[in-house]
Amino acid sequence: xxxxxxxxxxxxxxxxxxxxxxxxxxxxxxxxxxxxxxxxxxxxxxxxxxxxxxxxxxxxxxxxxxxxxx
Numbered sequence: 001x002x003x004x005x006x007x008x009x010x011x012x013x014x015x016x017x018x019x020x021x022x023x024x025x026x027x028x029x030x031x032x033x034x035x036x037x038x039x040x041x042x043x044x045x046x047x048x049x050x051x052x053x054x055x056x057x058x059x060x061x062x063x064x065x066x067x068x069x070x
Contacts (some may be wrong), residue, residue: 002029 005013010024017048055063 013024013027016022017027020027022030
């Protein structure tokens with residue numbers, strides 16, 4: 001995977017890598033894993049949408065005809 005970073009972003013990642021004793025790639029992988037782990041807290045599983053009633057085909061065609069001015 002290729003990641004496009006600005007010069008400043010690269011420099012900050014390099015500094016973090018130096019301070020943590022990790023490679024810059026490991027710093028990015030760890031950061032991505034942290035975001036994946038946090039995602040569960042922010043995006044709880046969605047609830048099932050309530051069931052919807054559908055219009056009969058004839059009524060749908062009539063409404064479409066009215067919209068189109070026919």
